[in-house]
Amino acid sequence: MTSSDPRFAALTPNEFAHLGDGVIAYVKTIKSEDAQRLFPQAPVIRPGLELFALLSADGSPIMLTDSKDAAIANAWQQELETVSLH
Template sequence: MVRGNSGNEARNPLTPAEFAAIGDGHIAYVKPILSQDLNALFPEAPELEPGLELFALLGADGVPIVVADTREALIESAREHELVTVSLH
């Protein structure tokens, strides 16, 4: 967030909580993950063989929503829940 309207004034960045609140309930992001990292985000998920490429949908605040084996399936799930998706690189 820029405070003031001059290019010479100091900028005060958003706090992590302010940044997450911007998209709360409206924006989710797609994060590619590997199967060995699945349980860190989704502790209740079953153990999978390592090395599988998965995709996680996380809320703007970083809360895990759902995981899928294809990006397309995740995008469709987000649409069904009226979430706008962005990719995380």
């Protein structure tokens, strides 16, 4: 693969920002102290808990849970492909 390969034409910033919309999601482990920032509508949660956020490809929050399995199951229910981030 090279940058001149037409299959990998440069994306505009807007196209790149929407890559995977409605198709791809990821699960991110967060601390309860950070939940309010991603999920402002969430109730106050006791500090120090490990939670799992399901986020769309662009980072928009979808759901918050205390179970990674529940986050993945929700993605499947919404026909979203989950990917791992490293």
